[in-house]
Amino acid sequence: MLTVGERAREASRAMSRAETGAKNGALLGIADALQDKTQALLADNRKDLEAGRQRGLDSAMLDRLELTEKGIAAMAQGLREVAALPDPVGEITDLSYRPSGIQVGRMRVPLGVIGIIYESRPNVTADAAALCLKSGNACILRGGSEAIHSNKAIADCIREGLEQGGLPRDAVQLIETTDRAAVGELIRMERHVDVIVPRGGKSLIERISEESRIPVIKHLDGICHVYIDDRCDFDKAIQVALNAKTQRYGVCNAMETLLIAAPVAPILLPDLAHLYREKGVELRGCPRTLRILPDCIPATEEDWGTEYLAPILSIRVVEGLDEALDHINRHGSQHTDAIVTEDYTRARRFLREVDSSSVMVNASTRFADGYEYGLGAEIGISTNKLHARGPVGLEGLTTRKFIVLGDGHIRT
Amino acid sequence: MLTVGERAREASRAMSRAETGAKNGALLGIADALQDKTQALLADNRKDLEAGRQRGLDSAMLDRLELTEKGIAAMAQGLREVAALPDPVGEITDLSYRPSGIQVGRMRVPLGVIGIIYESRPNVTADAAALCLKSGNACILRGGSEAIHSNKAIADCIREGLEQGGLPRDAVQLIETTDRAAVGELIRMERHVDVIVPRGGKSLIERISEESRIPVIKHLDGICHVYIDDRCDFDKAIQVALNAKTQRYGVCNAMETLLIAAPVAPILLPDLAHLYREKGVELRGCPRTLRILPDCIPATEEDWGTEYLAPILSIRVVEGLDEALDHINRHGSQHTDAIVTEDYTRARRFLREVDSSSVMVNASTRFADGYEYGLGAEIGISTNKLHARGPVGLEGLTTRKFIVLGDGHIRT
The missing domain is CATH 3.40.605.10 (Aldehyde Dehydrogenase; Chain A, domain 1)
Known part of the structure; x- marks a missing residue:
């Protein structure tokens, strides 16, 4: 060796x-x-x-x-x-x-x-x-x-x-x-x-x-979230939430937990539940979710920290952006998280305050990928904070040195 | 804790x-x-x-x-x-x-x-x-x-x-x-x-x-080299070699080994030795150096890998650029290394082929410093290759995440 x-x-x-x-x-x-x-x-x-x-x-x-x-x-x-x-x-x-x-x-x-x-x-x-x-x-x-x-x-x-x-x-x-x-x-x-x-x-x-x-x-865990804000476009919310979970299951950038703002939960969750069940996705909900979707399996504390890599989704109704941010910071794995909103200030806050390698507005978490990001190729996705964070392409396999050009310069 | x-x-x-x-x-x-x-x-x-x-x-x-x-x-x-x-x-x-x-x-x-x-x-x-x-x-x-x-x-x-x-x-x-x-x-x-x-x-x-x-x-070792090429400007060579060793002794970016091309060694070494001795620097030389400077202490193999942090300098006469590069790669600590040359191609090769956090042409190694580089402040100098390499300022205490802005985009 x-x-x-x-x-x-x-x-x-x-x-x-x-x-x-x-x-x-x-x-x-x-x-x-x-x-x-x-x-x-x-x-x-x-x-x-x-x-x-x-x-x-x-x-x-x-x-x-x-x-x-x-x-x-x-x-x-x-x-x-x-x-x-x-x-x-x-x-x-x-x-x-x-x-x-x-x-x-x-x-x-x-x-x-x-x-x-x-x-x-x-x-x-x-x-x-x-x-x-x-x-x-x-x-x-x-x-x-x-x-x-x-x-x-x-x-x-x-x-x-x-x-x-x-x-x-x-x-x-x-x-x-x-x-x-x-x-x-x-x-x-x-x-x-x-x-x-x-x-x-x-x-x-x-x-x-x-x-x-x-x-x-x-690359460790990919516990990815989509947060549907109450000021969202309903069609975009349903599209993104469905794609993030069901486009592929066994991948690190698939959504594992859906967070939804209380005011829109009763409007969107029934439609979403119907679409998820058509695809065979098992739903596990918080108590407020269960009130809207009584057929749902009750989610345990463990669910919020689980990367299913399978057709299973946990759902939590939150008061709004602050509770969503708090949930993501507490239970997420700093991989990929998305917000669906039309609100300028909330989008801006989500981008700044979520500390994950990929943070998205109105886009499916499934985009977290070297090819989709234009890196050309990918050696993997890094959940490290230092050096390479997120999809790692050629640049992640390089580093930078300082060069100094002088003309006989000396330090005084 | x-x-x-x-x-x-x-x-x-x-x-x-x-x-x-x-x-x-x-x-x-x-x-x-x-x-x-x-x-x-x-x-x-x-x-x-x-x-x-x-x-x-x-x-x-x-x-x-x-x-x-x-x-x-x-x-x-x-x-x-x-x-x-x-x-x-x-x-x-x-x-x-x-x-x-x-x-x-x-x-x-x-x-x-x-x-x-x-x-x-x-x-x-x-x-x-x-x-x-x-x-x-x-x-x-x-x-x-x-x-x-x-x-x-x-x-x-x-x-x-x-x-x-x-x-x-x-x-x-x-x-x-x-x-x-x-x-x-x-x-x-x-x-x-x-x-x-x-x-x-x-x-x-x-x-x-x-x-x-x-x-x-x-930050580990700082075994820094200056290589004086035979196509150098003599004044610049003497200035840089003197400053790199004697401007301060106990610092990581001070030169510890001087490499000098054989054709100019007999011309430059006597003057340099005189200047170093005026400052009280002890010289340790390779056999070829000893032939030019008979008063020099013979350098041992250990000298090439020693960070003196003191008024001591090891000197080696090399055939030319290739031997200098080889010596630096073998004995250096990838901290800071400089060439003194007027030759375009050799300067370009030195910049590319020396794998150190700072590589310099016609400038004193003492410039390897966050303030001198314009970072504004410095938490230290990193000898790591990943993440921050060389002087570390504010940027080295940050990382970059990906952000994705969409309009309901999904992956197909």
């Missing part, structure tokens, strides 16, 4: 000064290799699927593990899209003269070496490598042991692309041992790794955050 | 939405209180000095501990300068329309609660509180036990100012117990504290970084 780290650090130096054209050449080379080797990739993937079935993996797990021709084409397309993004490295901003005569500015630079720890989906191997590569970083990938054959095959394509771009092959290293101790070593190599990005279930992320000696860009 | 944390979290909510005028009012109120109570502050400070003398603190420590009328006036002036800085909170940038119709931007927001752990200097109490307050954060201050009377007196002035600005008095809390266990608790309250800023000796910072469960904005 230490050798892996040393080689990554060495490669990161070359990567940090690699020209944009070389990096793009490598990305396109990887995309071509993936498509050229589709059949071989599928064959390697079948080995993983078979082993998984024998080990008794459940069907959801096998689903995530499976590669298809279409999936491989999408992976290649993703690489081409990353190649088309602007290169963030080397960008100089804020360059200005100081009274002393020196010129001070900031230059965007790669983080260095990024360790990515993920579970079953083999496409993460290509996606994560692409983002690290374009942002001038070296990376060490540690995928799930159940996907080892697929990951190795994808890593071969990556190496081919790197060589085509004239970049060091150690810029992307896959840890091929399935020994669990390797993860423990990876997150303790602070001299060789600059940041850890865990992708997977909450328990994986929690364990890594706790044990890592290296900063972790992490 | 838990109560302190809860009260800080509560106060941070009010602080995050506090108007700029209220924050400035508080800062000016604290400045006035400090000046009005100068005599009382000096009396409290004398208690600390007396206790320190009895405990046998050395004179450097007592020096740092001592408040003077002039020092108190400077503290008050610092607060007024922070009041005059622009308020970073609420700044909205990058707001643009996406193809889906939503408008996406970023809003600068406070980090929340900042824990500051520092040693003897009582002025940190006022300086740190001012930066946290202006950036909309609540803070918990833990000063050295040897300065407890001085810190308490300053904290009283801070409370007075907060009340004057109509801000919660818990926005700045001083931990008054001198129990060492309090620090251990503070750095583990991840639910109530968002970032820890340790200020003091390296051993304090290392211990806190290791034990903290909260992200730490920290």
Whole structure:
């Protein structure tokens, strides 16, 4: 593992000064290799699927593990899209003269070496490598042991692309041992790794955050709220509340709790309940909700702090904006929260006073996503406050250093 | 301690939405209180000095501990300068329309609660509180036990100012117990504290970084280099190399190792050595340096990785830019490094390829400082790569959230 780290650090130096054209050449080379080797990739993937079935993996797990021709084409397309993004490295901003005569500015630079720890989906191997590569970083990938054959095959394509771009092959290293101790070593190599990005279930992320000696860009809970204000447009309220819950269930930016102002609750909740039930969403309500929707299951205190990731929604009637803000600050996870209102001052207050990575007015929480935000690609959504907050694209894999230009200036 | 944390979290909510005028009012109120109570502050400070003398603190420590009328006036002036800085909170940038119709931007927001752990200097109490307050954060201050009377007196002035600005008095809390266990608790309250800023000796910072469960904005080594290229202007080279070492010795941005290109070493080193020796700087050289400066002490491998913080300089003759870059990457601490050259391409390469928080061309490393960079004030210099890198001002105590403005938009 230490050798892996040393080689990554060495490669990161070359990567940090690699020209944009070389990096793009490598990305396109990887995309071509993936498509050229589709059949071989599928064959390697079948080995993983078979082993998984024998080990008794459940069907959801096998689903995530499976590669298809279409999936491989999408992976290649993703690489081409990353190649088309602007290169963030080397960008100089804020360059200005100081009274002393020196010129001070900031230059965007790669983080260095990024360790990515993920579970079953083999496409993460290509996606994560692409983002690290374009942002001038070296990376060490540690995928799930159940996907080892697929990951190795994808890593071969990556190496081919790197060589085509004239970049060091150690810029992307896959840890091929399935020994669990390797993860423990990876997150303790602070001299060789600059940041850890865990992708997977909450328990994986929690364990890594706790044990890592290296900063972790992490995603924990997504307990997202929509607050329907009494000064809202009813159609917008129903559209946004329905979309935020039902467009997809198992995602971090889906609404888990609906807050609704008392004056409009009796008008909107019956219609909303009807629409939710048509989609099979189970409703759990506060006592005031139950008075309007008697069929509702009573919500417990625990419901307000639960990320269902399922067709379940808790509903709470609040007096107005202040109570909604209080609820969100108390029970939310600072991920994504939205207000539906036509009131200028309340919209402005909500934007300022909700301390979440994404705060929205009259839009569905489902928009909290790197692609929707125009980042071009996304390594994940960060619930950290420091460094990258919210969807993390190329910029989140870089940092800024100060540059000073002088003419023999000295400090007096 | 838990109560302190809860009260800080509560106060941070009010602080995050506090108007700029209220924050400035508080800062000016604290400045006035400090000046009005100068005599009382000096009396409290004398208690600390007396206790320190009895405990046998050395004179450097007592020096740092001592408040003077002039020092108190400077503290008050610092607060007024922070009041005059622009308020970073609420700044909205990058707001643009996406193809889906939503408008996406970023809003600068406070980090929340900042824990500051520092040693003897009582002025940190006022300086740190001012930066946290202006950036909309609540803070918990833990000063050295040897300065407890001085810190308490300053904290009283801070409370007075907060009340004057109509801000919660818990926005700045001083931990008054001198129990060492309090620090251990503070750095583990991840639910109530968002970032820890340790200020003091390296051993304090290392211990806190290791034990903290909260992200730490920290400053470790400052092993700074000046590389004199063979295509340099001789006068600039001598000026910069002299200033970087001798303008002050005990500071993190002083040069510790001089690298010089072989072709100019015989021309420049004798003059430089003469100037350094006039200032009483001890020189330690590589074998090639010794051939030019036979009186020099031979440098050991350890010298290249040592932050002297003293009138000692190690000197190494290198073939040229590549060897200089290699030395800096191998032995440096990624703090501040400078090149002296008139060569366009080498200047450009040095700026891009040196991975330090400050990289300079033809300027003294001593410029690496928040005031010199125009940040207005500085909570410290960060050697972290993530979040804040280099001098940290108000901006480093904030983060950015995404904001989304829609008109009932939903994701399809």
